[in-house]
Amino acid sequence: MAATKEVSSTSPIGRETPRVDGPRKVSGKAQYSSDFHFPGMLYAVPVGATIANGRVEALDTAAAEKMPGVRAVFHRGNIGQMFRSTLGPAFDGICEERRPPFEDDVVRYYGQYVALAVADTIESAKAVADAVRVTYSKGKPNVETDLKADDEPDTVMTTFGERQRLDSHRGDVEKAFASAPVKLDQTYVTPAESHNPIELHATTAIWDGSKLTLYESSQGVVNLQGVLAQMFGLPKENVRVITKFVGSGFGGKLFPWTHCPLAAAAARKLGKPVKLVVSRKMMFETVGHRARTQQRVRLGGTPEGKLVSLEHDYVYHRSMLDGHHEDCGEATPFQYSVPNLRVTFGRAKRNVGAAADMRGPGAVPGMYATESAMNELADQLKIDPVELRILNEPKTDEGKDLPFSSRHLLECFQVGAEKFGWSKRTPEVGSMEKDGLTLGWGMASCAWVAARFAAEASVQLRNDGTARVACATQDIGTGTYTILAQLAAEKTGVPLEKIEVALGDTSLPAGPLSGGSMATGSVVPAVYAAADNAIASLLKIATTTAGSPFENRKPDELAFADGRVFIKTDGPAGAVPFADLLRRANLGVVTGNGKSEGTFGNPRAKYSTHSFGCHFVEVTWQPEIARLRVGRVVSVIDAGRIINPLAGRNQIQGAVVMGIGMALFEHTSYDRESGAPINSNLADYVMTVNADAPPIDVHFLDYPDKEINEVGARGIGEIGLAGIAAAITAAVHHATGVRVRELPVKIEDLLV
């Protein structure tokens, strides 16, 4: 669909805008969830199971209950009632691990909470937790890494509801593959990965009669409110969730985990505020992880490089009770034109904690597999990998049979190849050198869904010339405070520094999850509608206030621009600031509310809405010391209009850094004997550090997508991580000749 770029020199939209909350963060004034303290507050430390499969036979708390500072040791026998929650009719009530803590004596994964120590200080609580003695009957844990699909029906229940295991199909894929002149059949593996935001999960629970307030590090306060209300049998309005700042979540904080109701249950029993901060070790055990996947990709093609068939059959692991769906085939049906296609999935139960969304869930591991297959096919055909993708560019979304709202992937390739210097690539392995280092160049494309969640917002104009915008979404470090300020500034003409942004509190108008890269796109129409309503009320006030310069005019004779009201036919020369009009009417504020519906999962969509992009990667290779490093990356992203390019580039760069970790370092290993995530600390779970982060050149195409919202902004939180691992492994092959199909690429893979 054709689109034009919009450039305005005065609008706050599209302007490089430093974070409005930056000064609070760097001065330590920003309060993260574990920074809140209350009189009489107690500290809770969970006791995690040291087996992964079995049963709690006995719990000896005698010694623990005599420890200094102890207030209580809770377990199944004394924690009190907690109910299960169910999925709501809208996109709410979501919880990856439905079993409330302590519901039964069965242990299904290592670290599962079996008791909770509460004491006066964090040190005492830790000592009390250490003193609890647990006796288990122990079975052999199943943490087998080879994944074969469990025997399950064609339709299975997942966290988000029922899913067909035959996810997408068209044509006759088996026949087409069998007769294809060129074939590729490979299996790609991605390991379990653990979210490791610097800010740990944390809850502080406070009861006031039958009202519960939770300070929680959350990517979705409204959903968390709904789940906790169900778990404690409360009306939703009796639960308030506050999340002022999040030290990132990467999807791990989208939905509540068991520590949250545990803290609430302890606070209920003890009649005091209770704080529970999850330890770094527990971050690997009890609060989700990206599921391990094993993906078979079969491509059939013509010698000229036209795809004739694509099969993507994948299996992922899941916990014993839960149904997190790792949607690896999300982008497969539409990324390339192919007449015969099939996407299926299977699941394999393991003694691991519930899996969860992790930045770019589904598509990130999925596109590692499909984009790697495309790169291998290009090598097999001796066709440039960019050229192969251009040859298979679709005109429509062939999976949904819908036009794309806005797709400029070919321009991404063109811009990326030019910025990177791709034309200088010589395809032979090890054929490129610079400064005595062997170079490897690789590329891949990426895609990520674009849609909106339902959202509400309010915009207030105040008689001192300031404004306030409020929404119960949250800023997870991505810049949502700034985005809302920019949106409100655009509509009200109030400068950014005079706009107060209120987020992260369920007492505000219900806002979206910070997930799926959808928060920004979702809040645009709600904030705009709220601002429009506030302005409409203002104009009415202006025409009805005695002595107002616009008294006895009709509101539709008036215009509002840059924070001032004027008569349309007179032009803005005699415009009056809204603050003057409010003061003249003896009003403190005028408020407008706005609401927009969600589009996510809409079965009657008229367009296929996605963001697209590509990555070009250079690695350097020193075979004499088996040292591989990523040297530079060029990423071109087509994500609609970019509201704040400064924060936007930051998102893509951060995703690329995480993608380097995915490709080269990150994996959670489960100990075969105990079932424990064995590398559960930041020394043994290797992630990218600054020294590994190369120059990352990010370019946005900036075509507005008006199908998403009036600004044309899609999301940018996740797309930068899709495709990057495939681009890196292609570069690794180009440099070393080694084709690694199981992430991460390790030194031992390259020591050949």
Add this chain to the structure above:
Amino acid sequence: MQIFEFSRPADAAAAVATAAKAKTAQQGADVRFVAGGTTLLDLMKLNVETPVRVLDINRLPLDKIEAAPDGGLKIGATVRNSDLAHHPTVQKDYAVLSQALLAGASAQLRNMATTAGNLLQRTRCVYFRDTAMACNKRKPGSGCPAITGSNRTLAVLGTSENCIATNPSDMCVAMAALEATIHVQGPAGSRAIPFADFHLLPGTTPERETVLEPGDLITHVTLPPPVEGSKQVYLKLRDRASYEFALASAAIVLTLDGGKVSRARIAMGGVGTKPWRSPAAETALEGQAANEANFRQAAEAAMRDAKPQSENGFKIELAKRCLTHALKTAANA
């Protein structure tokens, strides 16, 4: 962490007298000295170290770097790793030590970590650091799950059927190559321990990591006079570019004479159960031409007795490449 008594002995004699009451000087000791605390405090938080008394030696006068009477260098026990790494004499005459220190940990940790503490740095084996797991080093006789479990980062040299834990220090590798001497004040007086004799192989007693006895306080380390014309290199290989323990490392002090190696001191890190001085590699090299074939020969000699485990066999080849490249770099320096 369990409750402990914290005190600051007035002088070294008082520190030694109190520590001499401990049942052992090794892991699990009921009395421990603390300096930088970068290993001890971490392990106390994990309940791996559970001392009843912690003696803070930070205020004892052991924080000087001074010229030694024999022309060498005397390094106090509580000299911080960052101060040692950036000391002009160390940078000039003992470059391998400066390089090794700067390859370790992070700037923040190096600002705290001390010379004596680094000598006693404990393994990063995941089973050792988790009290829910069996570990012969932490709990003698309980078994070694690493041998059949997660052992990618563990040792291939100096292992026993009881323990395959790697010594994680970078500093110690350089000190082994520099032939440092460790000076100890104990209940029976002072003594000097050659570096090569300080750390013990795990054998049947992996809980014993050094020759220290109860009450022994490391007061300083001395380095011999600088080797005239020596070329020094520390090379560390790891998964990522920074802030990770070595998968393999090499410390080289090399002297060339007309294209031949006249003297070689070689130690390796990341591959041994202790800082791994390699006399075999030194012997293979001395008197030989300084060329790549001979460097590779020396590397083969260094790793001849290596024993791979299920996940760490790659370390043998990686260590050979590490040593070969480090020798080549030193020779060309």
